[in-house]
Amino acid sequence: MDLRLLGxxxxxxxxxxxxxxxxxxxxxxxxxxxxxxxxxxxxxxTLFDRTPAGxxxxxxxxxxxxxxxxxLAHAERTRDRVAALSGPATLTLGLLGDGDTPATHRVMETxxxxxxxxxxxxxxxxxTDPTCGLAAGRVDVALTRGPFDETGLRVxxxxxxxxxxxxxxxxxxxxxxxxxxxxxxxxQWFRFPETTDAQWRSYWNAGKPxxxxxxxxxxECRQAVLWNGTVGMTPMDHRPGEGLAMVPLRDMPPSHxxxxxxxxxxxxxxxxxxxxxxxxxxx
Amino acid sequence: MDLRLLGxxxxxxxxxxxxxxxxxxxxxxxxxxxxxxxxxxxxxxTLFDRTPAGxxxxxxxxxxxxxxxxxLAHAERTRDRVAALSGPATLTLGLLGDGDTPATHRVMETxxxxxxxxxxxxxxxxxTDPTCGLAAGRVDVALTRGPFDETGLRVxxxxxxxxxxxxxxxxxxxxxxxxxxxxxxxxQWFRFPETTDAQWRSYWNAGKPxxxxxxxxxxECRQAVLWNGTVGMTPMDHRPGEGLAMVPLRDMPPSHxxxxxxxxxxxxxxxxxxxxxxxxxxx
DNA sequence: CCCGCACGATACCCGTGGGGTATCGGCGTG
DNA sequence: CACGCCGATACCCCACGGGTATCGTGCGGG
Numbered sequence: 232m233d234l235r236l237l238g239x240x241x242x243x244x245x246x247x248x249x250x251x252x253x254x255x256x257x258x259x260x261x262x263x264x265x266x267x268x269x270x271x272x273x274x275x276x277t278l279f280d281r282t283p284a285g286x287x288x289x290x291x292x293x294x295x296x297x298x299x300x301x302x303l304a305h306a307e308r309t310r311d312r313v314a315a316l317s318g319p320a321t322l323t324l325g326l327l328g329d330g331d332t333p334a335t336h337r338v339m340e341t342x343x344x345x346x347x348x349x350x351x352x353x354x355x356x357x358x359t360d361p362t363c364g365l366a367a368g369r370v371d372v373a374l375t376r377g378p379f380d381e382t383g384l385r386v387x388x389x390x391x392x393x394x395x396x397x398x399x400x401x402x403x404x405x406x407x408x409x410x411x412x413x414x415x416x417x418x419q420w421f422r423f424p425e426t427t428d429a430q431w432r433s434y435w436n437a438g439k440p441x442x443x444x445x446x447x448x449x450x451e452c453r454q455a456v457l458w459n460g461t462v463g464m465t466p467m468d469h470r471p472g473e474g475l476a477m478v479p480l481r482d483m484p485p486s487h488x489x490x491x492x493x494x495x496x497x498x499x500x501x502x503x504x505x506x507x508x509x510x511x512x513x514x
Numbered sequence: 515m516d517l518r519l520l521g522x523x524x525x526x527x528x529x530x531x532x533x534x535x536x537x538x539x540x541x542x543x544x545x546x547x548x549x550x551x552x553x554x555x556x557x558x559x560t561l562f563d564r565t566p567a568g569x570x571x572x573x574x575x576x577x578x579x580x581x582x583x584x585x586l587a588h589a590e591r592t593r594d595r596v597a598a599l600s601g602p603a604t605l606t607l608g609l610l611g612d613g614d615t616p617a618t619h620r621v622m623e624t625x626x627x628x629x630x631x632x633x634x635x636x637x638x639x640x641x642t643d644p645t646c647g648l649a650a651g652r653v654d655v656a657l658t659r660g661p662f663d664e665t666g667l668r669v670x671x672x673x674x675x676x677x678x679x680x681x682x683x684x685x686x687x688x689x690x691x692x693x694x695x696x697x698x699x700x701x702q703w704f705r706f707p708e709t710t711d712a713q714w715r716s717y718w719n720a721g722k723p724x725x726x727x728x729x730x731x732x733x734e735c736r737q738a739v740l741w742n743g744t745v746g747m748t749p750m751d752h753r754p755g756e757g758l759a760m761v762p763l764r765d766m767p768p769s770h771x772x773x774x775x776x777x778x779x780x781x782x783x784x785x786x787x788x789x790x791x792x793x794x795x796x797x
Numbered sequence: 798c799c800c801g802c803a804c805g806a807t808a809c810c811c812g813t814g815g816g817g818t819a820t821c822g823g824c825g826t827g
Numbered sequence: 828c829a830c831g832c833c834g835a836t837a838c839c840c841c842a843c844g845g846g847t848a849t850c851g852t853g854c855g856g857g
């Protein structure tokens with residue numbers, strides 16, 4: 232017997248309407264119908280009478296509703312009791328500054344609900360360390376962007392974003408459907424801070440060192456373009472700000488948002504966070 | 515939280531050895547390791563200390579062992595209570611006489627364990643009705659063989675068996691790797707009973723009516739060949755008996771063992787039996 | 798002392814199942 | 828009688844659970 236199916240059953244039993252129950256469960260009606268039928272086959276009893284007038288509980292269904300509620304509560308208690316044992320803990324999360332996306336919020340929300348006793352400490356980093364302190368052991372898990380040296384790390388790609396040139400909206404090149412690096416060769420580029428990671432440096436400098444103004448955070452890019460008249464690269468995972476334009480760069484390989492932790496990581500919290508993050512970005 | 519994982523956990527906790535627990539659970543060790551790790555991530559706690567000396571429970575694991583046992587028992591009680599409500603029931607199963615295979619036994623064994631309160635009535639039929647009384651509504655579900663008229667029925671193929679000529683072992687044709695219907699044209703064929711189903715009749719008579727001795731059951735085929743010197747067709751899903759030989763017929767399309775029930779069937783028992791059968795034959 | 802062995806972890810592959818979208822069917826209603 | 832509501836069905840696709848092969852490590856024996 233599957234607790235998930237029991238949860239579905241309770242929803243339908245309370246709504247007495249497959250469509251509404253499906254909405255409550257954030258799934259569609261057909262899978263819900265199948266799930267209930269599967270539960271019925273598993274138990275060997277019909278749980279609902281589907282009359283045209285509406286859905287009603289059979290006697291067996293009425294009994295199961297009670298039992299299911301108590302069983303689900305029992306499971307919840309079990310989870311809480313075991314989780315309580317592990318005592319308070321903290322998880323230090325490294326963000327690359329632009330990690331403040333809706334998906335990131337969803338992950339942290341889900342994680343807090345799953346592990347309420349774990350305190351999440353967030354450490355936002357400037358652009359000098361693509362691993363956000365993970366390589367140095369200063370954070371447990373990092374939500375960041377590639378590419379960087381992955382030796383000793385467990386890294387999973389979350390998204391694949393094309394890379395665009397960041398221009399003023401009134402730039403003559405802003406109207407083009409796409410550009411190449413050569414198109415921007417004469418421009419002054421804003422410059423990312425020095426880093427020890429060769430892959431990162433080479434990728435984001437597009438192969439050659441730049442000499443423009445230094446940007447230490449993602450927001451500074453915007454200022455550099457708007458006020459200093461420079462250009463630069465940015466992953467296309469957000470809207471350009473007011474007065475700015477993003478034009479895809481044909482000859483840049485796409486950039487990946489990734490989640491990373493130490494390869495030898497054993498803490499279940501951190502593994503859990505890792506898994507939840509991967510799941511959240513898939514949905 | 516997944517009850518399946520809890521069951522795995524209890525097994526490991528009792529054996530304190532992943533390999534042995536895996537044997538007990540009829541799965542292999544690697545999936546079990548992963549399952550436990552997943553449970554640990556889900557709960558946010560390590561449940562076992564894996565020291566080289568052996569596996570021991572952590573404090574959290576000790577608590578969970580208690581809780582898990584009680585939760586699993588609770589689930590079992592729930593299943594029983596709901597199943598008890600539906601009262602005694604019978605499921606009438608039609609068999610085509612040769613339905614007595616190991617796979618058939620497995621299905622009925624699993625079904626009995628799943629639904630102990632359901633009495634299975636078996637109705638073996640002679641060869642006059644390929645649906646074993648299903649079309650006539652005299653059985654709930656049939657384990658039989660195609661082809662037959664499927665209108666109004668839900669039919670699922672279980673196996674695909676080549677069809678062979680059934681000969682005496684000392685027949686001159688018995689040594690051939692395969693035969694055609696034409697090779698047997700001069701022989702006297704044993705004859706199946708008359709049936710109303712045109713598809714069935716045409717298939718098993720290989721297109722033309724026969725005039726040999728009548729066989730009403732599968733076992734009679736053996737006698738007809740051994741003692742009457744006739745030949746006939748049989749699906750290659752069993753060993754030929756002592757003194758007999760089976761030679762594949764090149765120009766007969768294969769025969770399918772199938773499970774069937776009424777298309778409009780609503781009884782969860784019967785749906786469950788149907789599903790279990792399909793699953794059992796896949797494994 | 799180092800090789801072999803025991804045992805849990807990891808890597809990788811494949812099939813099933815659970816989720817999705819599109820559509821049906823059957824019954825009430827205007 | 829046409830339409831609409833609602834659960835069921837058909838079909839697709841990817842994630843996950845389970846499989847085999849292999850690794851890494853710590854311990855014991857020759």
